[in-house]
Amino acid sequence: xxxMSSKGNMKDKVMKVIGKISNxxxxxxxxxxxxxxxxxxxxxxxFMIIGQFPIQGYLKFMAHTFGxxxxxxxxxxxxxxxxxxxxxxxxxISYNLTKSYGDVAPLPAALVAMCGFFxxxxxxxxxxxxxxxxxxxxxSTGLFIAIIIGLFLTDLYVWMVHKKITIKMPASVxxxxxxxxxxxxxxxFCLLLVWVIRMGVSFTPIETIPxxxxxxxxxxxxxxxxxxxxxxxxxxVSFLWIFGIHGANVVSGVMTAIWLAAMQQxxxxxxxxxxxxxxxxxxxxxxxxHIGGSGATLGLAIxxxxxxxxxEYKTLAKLEIAPAFFNINEPLVFGFPVVMNPFIxxxxxxxPLLNVLITYFAxxxxxxxxxxxxxxxxxTPAIISxxxxxGHISGxxxxxxxxxxxxxxxxxxxxxxxxxxxxxxxxNAKKAETQA
Numbered sequence: 001x002x003x004m005s006s007k008g009n010m011k012d013k014v015m016k017v018i019g020k021i022s023n024x025x026x027x028x029x030x031x032x033x034x035x036x037x038x039x040x041x042x043x044x045x046x047f048m049i050i051g052q053f054p055i056q057g058y059l060k061f062m063a064h065t066f067g068x069x070x071x072x073x074x075x076x077x078x079x080x081x082x083x084x085x086x087x088x089x090x091x092x093i094s095y096n097l098t099k100s101y102g103d104v105a106p107l108p109a110a111l112v113a114m115c116g117f118f119x120x121x122x123x124x125x126x127x128x129x130x131x132x133x134x135x136x137x138x139x140s141t142g143l144f145i146a147i148i149i150g151l152f153l154t155d156l157y158v159w160m161v162h163k164k165i166t167i168k169m170p171a172s173v174x175x176x177x178x179x180x181x182x183x184x185x186x187x188x189f190c191l192l193l194v195w196v197i198r199m200g201v202s203f204t205p206i207e208t209i210p211x212x213x214x215x216x217x218x219x220x221x222x223x224x225x226x227x228x229x230x231x232x233x234x235x236x237v238s239f240l241w242i243f244g245i246h247g248a249n250v251v252s253g254v255m256t257a258i259w260l261a262a263m264q265q266x267x268x269x270x271x272x273x274x275x276x277x278x279x280x281x282x283x284x285x286x287x288x289x290h291i292g293g294s295g296a297t298l299g300l301a302i303x304x305x306x307x308x309x310x311x312e313y314k315t316l317a318k319l320e321i322a323p324a325f326f327n328i329n330e331p332l333v334f335g336f337p338v339v340m341n342p343f344i345x346x347x348x349x350x351x352p353l354l355n356v357l358i359t360y361f362a363x364x365x366x367x368x369x370x371x372x373x374x375x376x377x378x379x380t381p382a383i384i385s386x387x388x389x390x391g392h393i394s395g396x397x398x399x400x401x402x403x404x405x406x407x408x409x410x411x412x413x414x415x416x417x418x419x420x421x422x423x424x425x426x427x428n429a430k431k432a433e434t435q436a
Contacts, residue, residue, distance in 0.1 A: 267373025
C-alpha cells in the first residue's frame with residue numbers, strides 16, 4: 001500500500017513540475033513569441049505556392065504571360081514575411097516576456113532585443129563600402145539566436161529596470177518619452193554585452209555567433225529531425241495530454257525552432273529545384289501526424305459517428321465531428337474523456353506514433369513526396385493539407401491511409417467504452433423506473 005502511494009506521489013510531483021515548466025513565463029513567451037511569426041509565414045507560403053505551384057502547365061503559362069522571372073517578383077512578399085521569421089520571433093518573444101512582468105514597458109525591451117539580434121549577425125561589406133545583412137540570418141537560420149536573445153537579453157533588461165538602473169524622468173513627462181529614457185541604460189548595457197560576446201567569438205576559430213549556435217545546436221537539430229526524435233517527441237505530446245497538460249505546447253516550445261528551420265531548408269531547396277533535405281518538419285506533425293489534433297483523434301471521431309450506441313457518445317460525436325476535420329479536438333479530449341482515462345490512452349498514444357512511422361517511411365522511400373516548406377495552417381482539413389504540404393497528390397492519398405489506420409486503432413477501444421456507457425445508461429434507466 002505504501003509502495004502504491006509512493007508511486008502515486010512521485011507521478012504527481014513529476015506532472016506538477018512539468019505543469020510548472022509548461023506554464024512558466026519563459027515557455028509561454030517562447031510559444032506566443034514564435035506564434036507571432038506564424039501569420040506572416042502563412043502569408044509568405046501563399047505567395048510561395050503561387051510562385052512555385054507544382055504543375056508544369058501552370059508554370060509555363062505564367063512564364064509565357066509575365067516573363068521568365070515572374071516568380072521572383074511574386075515571391076518578394078515571401079522574402080519580406082516568411083524569410084523574416086527569426087527577426088519577428090525575437091521581437092515577439094521579448095515583447096511577450098517583458099509584458100508578463102507587468103511593470104516594464106514591453107516595446108522598448110523588444111526593440112533592444114531586436115538590435116541585439118542584429119548585432120549577432122556577421123555584416124558583409126559591398127565593394128562600394130556599404131554594409132548589408134544576409135537575409136537568411138533573419139529567417140529560420142537565426143531562430144535559435146532569436147530565442148536566446150529574446151529570453152536572456154530581455155531578462156537582463158527587466159532586471160536592470162527593476163534595480164532602478166535607469167534614468168528617472170519627472171511625472172510630467174509623457175509616458176512614451178519616459179519609457180524611451182528608461183530604456184537608455186539597460187539598452188546600452190544589453191547591447192554592450194552582445195558586442196563583447198561578438199568580439200570574443202571573433203577571436204576564436206568559430207569566428208561568428210551564428211557559427212557558434214550551429215556548433216551548439218547541430219546535434220539537437222539532427223536528433224529533432226530524425227525518426228527516433230520524432231517518435232520521442234510525439235510520445236511526450238500524447239503522454240502529457242493524458243494528464244491534462246497541453247503536450248503539444250510543451251514539446252513545441254522546445255522543438256518548433258528546429259522544425260521551422262527544417263521547413264525553411266525544404267522551401268529553399270524546393271525553390272532551387274534541388275532534393276528536399278528533411279522529412280521531419282513542422283508540416284510533418286501538423287498535417288500528417290496530428291490528423292484531428294493531438295492523438296490523431298479524427299479516427300476516433302469517425303468511429304463515434306459510425307458506431308456510437310450510447311446517447312452520450314452519439315451527442316458528443318455530433319458535436320466533435322466537424323471540429324475534428326479542422327484538427328480541433330478539445331471537446332473530445334475533455335468530453336470523452338481522454339484525460340485521466342488509461343483505457344483510451346492506449347490508442348491515443350499508439351495512433352500518432354503509427355502516423356509518424358508510416359509517414360516517415362513513406363517519404364523516405366519516395367512513395368510519398370516530402371513536405372515542400374509551405375506553412376499549411378494546422379486547421380486545414382486533411383486531403384487538402386496533404387496536397388498543399390507536399391505539392392503532390394501522394395500527400396493527400398497518404399492522409400487517407402493514415403485516417404483509415406487511426407480509425408482501426410481506435411475502433412476496438414471505442415466500442416468497449418461505448419458498451420460500458422450503454423450498460424450504465426440501461427442501469428440508470430432501470431433505477432429511474434424502480435424509483436418511479
